[in-house]
Amino acid sequence: MRHKDLEAQLRETLEDIKLSSDEKVELRKLAPSLSKDERRFLRNKGFDLARASIDADASQTFKVLKWLEQVVKTLDSGALENAVESSAHFSPGDECRRKIIDLCHQAKQSIDICVFTISDDSLSEAIYKAHQRGIKVRIITDNDKSDDLGSDVDDLAAKGVNIRMDQSPNHMHHKFAVFDQAILLNGSFNWTRSASRYNQENVVVSGEVAIVDAFQRKFEALWSLFG
Structure with missing residues (x-):
């Protein structure tokens, strides 16, 4: 052109x-x-x-x-799209957790996380390290799980990570994240230790433009809704 x-x-x-x-x-x-x-x-x-x-x-x-x-x-x-290789990862095992950590480490601008709960300390550490590097990190989660034993949500909030919660009687049950508004990670995988150790779970990574944008728009809508 x-x-x-x-x-x-x-x-x-x-x-x-x-x-x-x-x-x-x-x-x-x-x-x-x-x-x-x-x-x-x-x-x-x-x-x-x-x-x-x-x-x-x-x-x-x-x-x-x-x-x-x-x-x-x-x-x-x-x-970045040509550089994003679509992939699928499964648990039990460390595949899903490792992929999330890698994407957090590789993020250059932003990480938008929309998950039911976060209680795996290794994932929380990767999120916080990204925040420390100056990456714009936002997390949407559900209030019913934030008070669970082992939940890292309040700790991340106390460290300055931007977090919003669904306070309604229903559940914010999504489990996806968008990195640099260009890479989508989505699947059944809960961001917990038991999901890696015991559960049959999955995540899929994609850079397909229309799909990434759809999830980014959903994140923005929920971010406004729970503001």
Whole structure:
């Protein structure tokens, strides 16, 4: 795709000063096919367009900067797709736990975790280490399990990790995480020691754009709901 066409596509996303879900998906689908020169061109053009928009109407500064942030993150995460190898992992055994720890260690920008409970100290340690590195970590969990013996949720919250809980009579029973808004980990696996030692569980890892975005949107909706 020529630079002129790329610029036109980018300008179109700025018309309402918002990168919509559909536009984000299209941009992430495009990113893996871009050359380094084309990706550099789009990033630079995004900054140029943002500066021009702010100069034209300073009252829109926050919205324009939010658009620019989303464009840059989407280009970066979309470029990762080719490097994400889909995989399946099973327990009993250390496969699932090891994969979660590896993804926490490899995260560069953000980790969004949506799980029923967290009581495996090795997983909690990996989460906290990511937080210490400056990774934006958010956790959604269920209040019924937070008071269980061995739960690490309160400890993580006390250490500054952002946590929100489902306080309703029902259960927030999801078990997924999104890393850098580009890699999805999802499955039956509870983030507990017994899940690794005894239970028949699984997690699947995927970088498929539409699936990752669907789970990211669900996370954002739950984050708002439980705020």
